[in-house]
Amino acid sequence: MKVLSVVGARPQFVKAFPVSEALRREHTELLVHTGQHYDEELSGVFFEELPIPEPDHNLGVGSGSHAEQTAAMMQGLESLVDTTDPDAVLVYGDTNSTLAGALVAAKRRPALIHVEAGLRSGDRSMPEEVNRVLTDHVSDLLCVPSARARTQLEREGIDRGIYETGDVMYDAIRYARTVATEHSTVLAELGLDPAEYVLATVHRAANTDDRDRLGRIVSGLCDSRIPVVFPAHPRTVDALHRYGLYDEAREGLELIDPVGYLDFVRLLDGAARVATDSGGVQKEAFYLETPCVTLRETTEWTETVDCGWNVLVGADRAAIRDALAASRPRGPKPDLYGNGQAAERIVEAIDDLSGSDR
Ligand code: UD1
Ligand code: UDP
Numbered sequence: 001m002k003v004l005s006v007v008g009a010r011p012q013f014v015k016a017f018p019v020s021e022a023l024r025r026e027h028t029e030l031l032v033h034t035g036q037h038y039d040e041e042l043s044g045v046f047f048e049e050l051p052i053p054e055p056d057h058n059l060g061v062g063s064g065s066h067a068e069q070t071a072a073m074m075q076g077l078e079s080l081v082d083t084t085d086p087d088a089v090l091v092y093g094d095t096n097s098t099l100a101g102a103l104v105a106a107k108r109r110p111a112l113i114h115v116e117a118g119l120r121s122g123d124r125s126m127p128e129e130v131n132r133v134l135t136d137h138v139s140d141l142l143c144v145p146s147a148r149a150r151t152q153l154e155r156e157g158i159d160r161g162i163y164e165t166g167d168v169m170y171d172a173i174r175y176a177r178t179v180a181t182e183h184s185t186v187l188a189e190l191g192l193d194p195a196e197y198v199l200a201t202v203h204r205a206a207n208t209d210d211r212d213r214l215g216r217i218v219s220g221l222c223d224s225r226i227p228v229v230f231p232a233h234p235r236t237v238d239a240l241h242r243y244g245l246y247d248e249a250r251e252g253l254e255l256i257d258p259v260g261y262l263d264f265v266r267l268l269d270g271a272a273r274v275a276t277d278s279g280g281v282q283k284e285a286f287y288l289e290t291p292c293v294t295l296r297e298t299t300e301w302t303e304t305v306d307c308g309w310n311v312l313v314g315a316d317r318a319a320i321r322d323a324l325a326a327s328r329p330r331g332p333k334p335d336l337y338g339n340g341q342a343a344e345r346i347v348e349a350i351d352d353l354s355g356s357d358r
Helices: 010-026 040-049 066-084 096-108 127-137 147-155 168-183 186-190 211-222 234-242 246-252 261-270 279-287 302-306 317-325 342-354
Strands: 002-007 028-033 088-092 111-115 141-144 162-164 198-201 228-231 254-256 273-276 292-294 310-312
Touching: 002 010, 002 066, 002 096, 010 028, 010 040, 010 088, 010 168, 010 279, 010 342, 028 066, 040 261, 066 096, 088 096, 096 111, 096 127, 111 127, 111 342, 141 147, 141 342, 147 162, 162 342, 168 261, 168 279, 168 342, 186 261, 211 228, 211 234, 211 246, 211 317, 228 261, 234 246, 261 279, 273 279, 273 317, 279 292, 279 302, 279 310, 292 317, 302 310
Parallel strands: 002 028, 002 088, 088 111, 111 141, 141 162, 198 228, 198 273, 228 254, 273 292, 292 310
Antiparallel strands: none
16 A cells, blocks of 8 residues: 655654554555654754654644644645645544645545544543544544544444553554663763653643643742743743743753654653643653643543553642652553554554555
């Protein structure tokens, strides 16, 4: 099969590398970067560090409103689908790059494969939730990370094409942890001792576009009794400046530029706790047994909360402070999202698709 894979934002480069590797053993892949992320630290570094092929095409769409960005991606993807005539389009996760790929495939009719299907936070005010729901409902092959995600799709009336593959980020982090432990020098560079610091990331619109929420998050993190390392997404740095919060963050936190995936995995592995509003980081924390404090009211990775490794604190200063100081969860950690062989299972599902009359 000829598969046109669409990536564009930081977590999608991470998800793509195990899948591209497995896919290219049996199928032809064209990798398309939409250009949603373009800074070196949000894009280039992932292609330099990870064994991902260079994109065959970069649409270079850059930033913009949701409509501007999605429309520009759709135009670029539509013309690529027309010229390259793929059998399938493969999209990852829940970003605008995901939705653009999904809508183009749904209209032009190559099969649509969604990796990370079936996740729901239940919060339709988040653009990512809208992207998830719409993408799932036009997909032909839905690769779900968990039994709960399958049940969710079935509840929504989707009863064909669901494959429980496990989570491809587990595949990625198993590789990255080994390499990062051997090669990353980030802890020494930042003067950090393992288990003696908190790692923090914030980039969700609900947190960066609301002065009060961002202010309470910064204050809650600054209350931590141990140092907080904060690799800040550019939209968060802009928001800190815009709202006059930059100096408080600079003084109370170790504010640094986003780091590459290997350094991030090393930082996460060594942290006493992580505080984040990221989707991917919640799961990565679980895999590395770093307790997670989620700076949101909802999550699509609900199983991590149910088993006690993740706690939802929103933007409540006192709840953030208390959660950062709480004791570690006890008891065995369950297997929630497969066994780290998701890429192989996704390719098996694609093999089935090539033999089907969808
Ligand atoms: C996007 C995704 C989000 C995902 C995140 C991963 C959507 C709606 N959002 O959020 O689901 O969790 O990527 O990190 O698809 N910017 C730069 N340099 C870049 C890219 C962006 O400075 O390379 C700045 C621009 O000011 C831009 C802002 O960040 O307007 C937001 O970028 P955008 O890609 O729209 O959303 P993210 O917050 O990155
Ligand atoms: N990440 C990284 N460097 C950083 C912050 C995050 O490499 O400074 C990685 C992280 O390990 C995970 C991915 O980026 O694999 C998560 O991206 P993000 O939080 O931006 O997006 P989300 O998962 O919320 O969509």
